[in-house]
Amino acid sequence: MNPSPSLLLKRLLHTSLVLQIFVGIVAGILLAVxxxxxxxNTAFLGELFVGALKAIAPILVFVLVAASIANQKKNTQTNMRPIVILYLVGTFAAALTSVIASFMFPSMLELQTSQQQLMPPQNIVEVLHTVLFRLIDNPVNALLTGNYIGILVWALGLGLTLRHGTDASKQVFWDVAHGLSQMVRFVIRFAPLGVFGLVAVSVAKTGFGVLAGYAHLLGVLLGVMLFIALVVNPLLVYIKIRRNPYPLVLTCLRESGVTAFFTRSSAANIPVNMALCERLKLHEDTYSVSIPLGATVNMGGAAITITVLTLAAVHTLGIPVDMPTALLLSIMAAVSACGASGVAGGSLLLIPLACSLFGIDNDTAMQVVAVGMIIGVIQDSAETALNSSTDVVFTAAACMAAERQQS
Known part of the structure; x- marks a missing residue:
């Protein structure tokens, strides 16, 4: 006897969230076809889900970081230094790997005209200038605009100040932080419906044919991202924890990377990553700071996008590249990627900056940005999945390494 539809639905609702999201993906593709x-017409489901995540993420980060710092006991090890080192090394390794892959499998573009009216940064000083002023942004404006660098600075400052406050004040912040965490769990339960809407609209509007012309370029981009996710990151994790890294890496890709792939926003995926860190039983004082910080500076996927698309333009124009210049490109891409915004397409505007290293004019560079937007339905999703899942991977690796040293 076949089970009734209501029974199947009840069983599905009691399965893991990842399986529910997978069902949402398949259903979205089928509906689009x-x-x-x-x-x-299902676009509103995806917009509601992403909007809810983006709405709660800034205030969650602000309150949770402030509460964690305020309630932190003296001499508590937060493992932030090794996490930041992993973020920086991982981003540079991604850029360097992209250079090697681009030389091994050079891509060619059709560069003609561009109608983009975007304003990219003109040099690395401008990128650093923007980052510096984001540090001292008005706290209310930082919350309203999702400026996580500014949010982190003000939350750290408030938390350090509250460490000298009364226990009652600290407890209020702690209770609010946990209340917001419960709200996040409620929002995440709607991920299958949100992903269903995002997939259905994306496939219905763009299809898959538009990507065929850029199959080689996409292949290089996705190949490098997979290599970083499945080879380089596990190697860095193994160096830290000295045991098989793949259970951790695959868990993070499955539970963080999947949602990040469809939301296409590291900022929107912050609540998802924090919930995953809690399930992994990581130190709250650590992940409450490292996860929002990673959404801002841990941008290996962005470094890959900047490097591969820049070198595709270089190969197309027949510009010779020596190894010192390639190394300089890796450094510039890594530094620039740290200034990329944690929203969809945030890395593309940094391509003209990298192109300027080879004397490529801005009009031509903006054509490369246009190509990035065409393939963005896949490229940006994969980039965000790599960036966001790596935040949890490196945070967990540092926490596990600390536990190994203490035992």
Whole structure:
């Protein structure tokens, strides 16, 4: 006897969230193929889900970081230094790997005209200038605009000040932080519906044919990202924890990377990553700071995008590249990526900056940005999945390494 639809639905609702999201992905693709117009009408589901995550993430980060710092006991080890080192090394390794892959499998572009009216930064000083002023942003404006660098600075300052406050004041912040965490769990339960809407609209509007012309470029981008996710990151984790890194890496890719792939925003995925860190039983004082920090500076995927697309333009124009210049590109891409915004397409505007290293004019560089936007339905999703899942991977690795040293 076959089970009734209501029974199947009840069983599905009691399965893991990852399986529910997978069902949402398959259902979204089927709806887009069979009824494209209906699929487009489901856009509000994805917009509501991503909007809810983006709405709660800034205040969650602010309160949780402040509460963690305020309630932190003296001489508590937060492991932030090794995490930051992993972030920086991982981002540079991603850029360097991209250079090697681009030389091994050079991509060619069709560069003609561009109608983009975007304003990219002109030099590395401008990027650093922007980052510096984001540090001292008005705290209310930082919360309203999702400026996580500014949010972190003000939350750290408030938390350090509250360490000298009364226990009652500290407890209020702690209770609010946990209340917000419960709200996040509620929002995340709607991820299957949100992902269903995002997938349905994306496939219905763009299809898969538009990507065929850029299959080689996409292959290089995705190949490098997979290599970083499945080879380089596990190697860095193994160096830290001295045991098989793949259970941790695959868990983070499955539970963080999947949602990040469809939300296409590291900032929106912060609540998802914090919930995952809690399930992994990591130190709250550590991940409450490292996860929002990673959404801002841990940008290996962005470094890959900047490097591969820049060198594709270089190969197309026949510009010779020597190894010192390639190394300089890796450094520039890594530094620039740390200044990329944690929103969809945030890394593309940094491509003209990297192109300027080879004397490529801004009009031509903006054509490369346009190519990035065409393939962005896949490229940006994979980039965000790599960036966001790596935040948890490196945070967990540092916490596990600390536990190994203490035992």
């Amino acid at each position: 069979l009824a494209p117009q209906w699929a487009i």
